[in-house]
Amino acid sequence: TAMRWSYLVLLALHYFSAIAAQCGVPAGLTKIVGGQSVPNLKYPWFVALVSPTSLSTMSVSCGGSLITSRHVLTAAHCFPRDQGDSPEQMYRAVFELVDRCNNPDVPNFALSRVDINPGYNSQTLVGDVAVATLEQSVPYTPVCLPPRNFMKIGEAVIIGFGSTLVKSPYPCSMQEARVNIFSKGQCARSGLAPEYSTLPGTICAGIRRGGVDSCDGDSGGPIQTIGPGGIYTIQGLVSFGEGCARRNLPGVYTQVSAYRDFIDGIISSSGAGGGSVVGGTGPPSVPTPQRPLTPLEVFLQGLGFLKPNKNPSYPSSSYHLYTRGDQYKNPLYPQQNQFSSGRNPGYPYGNQYYSRWDQSSTNRNNVYSHALSQT
Template sequence: MSTNTWFSALKKSAVAIAGAVTIVGLASPAAAAPPPSSDGVQPQVVGGTRAAQGEFPWMVRLSMGCGGALYTPQIVLTAAHCVSRTGANTSITATLGVVDLQSSSAIKIKSTYVHRSPTYDTSTGGDWALIKLASPATGIPTLKIATTKAYDNGTFDIAGWGGAREGGAQQRYLLKAQVPFVSDASCKASGGSYSGLISSAEICAGFPQGGVDTCQGDSGGPMFRKDNNGEWVEVGIVSWGEGCARAGKPGVYTEVSTFATAIAAAAARL
C-alpha cells in the first residue's frame, strides 16, 4: 500500500492522534471491546478486563503515548512508528512496574538512545524499535521474543493503556484481552489497506465480528502467548489496522520472529 494510506491506519500514539497524552481516572476497563454475545446483548462492561498487578510485569508505558515490553533490563522493544529516528534521545520516559500509571510505586526511567529499524516503511517491513534506558529496571522480569514461527498461531494476549474504543481517551489502568490468529489470506481479503499486508513481516489477529482489538495508544505494545514451556513469548508488536475493533478489520502486528535476529543484534550494540 502507499505510505500515506499505511500511515493513516497506524495504531498511532496518543500524541500522534491528540497532541498530548490524557490519562482518564476510571475509564472503561478495556484494551478492546469483546465480541457481542450470540443474542446481541453487549456485556455489562464493554471491553476486556483490568490486568492484575504483576500479571504482565514486563509491560512498559512510554511518555510519547505508546506501549512497549522490557526486552532486557535496560532495553524496551516498541514500534518504529512510535519514534522518529535512530540516535541519542533523552526525551522519552518509560513507566514500569505498575498497572496503575498514577501509582506512587511506578518506576520511571529516562531514555538515552533509540534504534529504529532500518527496514521500517520499506517493502520488507519492520515496524520495530529499541529504546535504551538510562539505567536497568532492576527486579522487573523481561519478555522474551519468538525466534521461530512456531508460536505465530492460536490465541494471543494483548494489553495496553490505549483507548478503550476507537478515538477514545488513554487509560489509567493496564487492560487486557485475547484475540485469535487470522491467516494472511483472510487478512488480505479484508481489502483496503489490508491488501498490502507484508506476509513475511506482519501477522494479523482479531475476531471476524470485531469487538476485540488494540487501539490508538497501544502502538508498540506486545502481542504474546505461552510457549511450550508455559512461558510468555512476544510474537507481535502492535502496528496498524483500519480503526479499532471493526468487523472484518483485524489488528496487524509486526511479526517478531521475522526480525528476532535483527532485534537481538541491534540490542547487543546498544
C-alpha cells in the same frame, strides 16, 4: 513426518530455553477495546513510554516490552523524526504501571539510545520495530522472544493503556484481551486492503466479529502467546489498522520473529545485562511489497518488453488506516505534493486522525478515526 518432528523439537527447545532464561513468567494471574482490567504486575515486562512532561498524569504515548534487563522492544513509528527531540529524549520507560490515575508514583527510567530498524519504511510501515536501550539495568522479568522466522497462529493476548471507547479518555487501568493470530491466508481473505493484509514482516490478529482489538495509545505494545508452563512469548508489536475492532478488519502487528537479526544485533552490541533472548537470529530486512503482476504483464515481462516495477502503485478508492499512537498528540501532516489521484496512500498516520484518499480527488481530509467499542 520429519517436518512435524522438527516442529515439535523447535517448540521444546524454545520452551526449555525460556525456562533457563527466566523470561515470560507472569507475576500473578488483571483498554484494549473489549478488554478487561489487569491485576497488579501480571505483566512485569510491560513498559509504558511516557513523555517526560506527562509523568504527573502518566499519559501513555506507546507501549513496549522488556526483552533483556536493559532493552525495550517497541514500534519504530513511536519515534517520528519530525518531533524535534532526539528519540532517547522523547520518553521515559515506566514500569509497574497498573493504575495510571491513582498510582502514578512508579519507577521510570531514562533511555540512553534508540535504534530504529534500518529497513523501516515510514510510508508503508514495513519493518516497524525499534529497540530502546535503558540507561541502567532493571530488575524486572523480560518477555520471551520467539525463535527466528517462527510464526505462531491461534489465541494470543494483547495488553495496553489504549482507548476503550470512541474518542474517549484513556482508561486508568491497564487492559488485556484475547484475540486470534490469523494465518497469512486468513489475513489475506479478511477485509483489509490487499497491500496491507499481505505486508511482509507482519501478522494480523483480532476477532472476526469485531469488538476486541488494540487501538489508539497501544502502539508498540505486545501481542503475546502463552506456551507450556504459562510462559509468555511476544509474537508481534501493535502497528496499525483500519479503525479499531471493526468486523473482519484485524489489526496489523509487526512480526517479531522476522526481525531477530536486528533485535539480536542491538542486544549484542550494547550488552544485554541478563536476558530473555531465545531461538536463533533473524533474516535480512524485509523488502517493500510489490503488487502482483497481471497475466498480460507476466507475458510481456517474459518477452523482455516489461521490466520489474521497483516503485509500484496500487489502485484505490478510499483507505482509512492509521497507526495506534497517542491520540492526543498532533497528527503528522505530510506535504500536499505527496498525494496523487488514484494511488495508494502508502502510509497511515499517528493518533486519532487518518487521511482519506479518493480516486477522483487529490485533496486530503483529516477526520477522526472510527474506533469501535465492545459490541
